[in-house]
Amino acid sequence: MIAVLTGDIINSRKAKSPQEWNTLLRQSLTETAGDKANWEIFRGDSFQVELANPTLALKSALYIKACLKTVKGLDARIAIGIGKKSFAGERVVESYGDAYFFSGDQFELLKKHKQTLAIRTGNASFDEDFNLFFRLALTFIDSWTPNSAMLVKAVFENQGISQKELGAMLGIGQSSVSERFNRANLTEVLDLIELFMKRLKLL
DSSP, rough: OOOEEEEEEGGGGGGGGGHHHHHHHHHHHHHHHHGGGGGEEEEEEEEEEEEESSGGGHHHHHHHHHHHSSTTTEEEEEEEEEEOBBBBBSSSGOOOOOHHHHHHHHHHHHHHTTTTTEEEEEEEEEHHHHHHHHHHHHHHHHOOHHHHHHHHHHHHHHHHHOHHHHHHHHHHHHHHHHHHHHHHTHHHHHHHHHHHHHHHTTT
């Protein structure tokens, strides 16, 4: 079982400089999937990522979104597909299998439903539950400001770091870190990621 993330950048054409979001996207994909063989950018602002560990799919998707949302107006629309890989192409976009089908099909539905995150695993109960959880979480994730996104990005990159250390890293006081933490609903985001990992391991 693998995870495949298919996505694109929202408002890419409105950005002041394509280089700005291209750099952010490449950095986030490298941090998420490592080797360039595991991800690809195509059609300018679309991307696909393969993850060998599917339990990291939600955290990876939210990390990519946070990286892009550090720039005002930018966001990512991402569909997660989890399943088997039946053919490994020379490039990620040439590979084949249920994980790819699920991710691609779900991505088309995201556009139709004007939603920025969804999943398909082939398990109807799991998909129904987590797509509901995602819709609820998106009520605040979609509203992350660049400051909130910077905090989320820093937390994901530095697990276990204290709020005081985060503040020093971001150049703000600990009280400001706490305020941003609450505004981003980061406790709930981390709880959702943990629940996702636990439930997915049971599939």
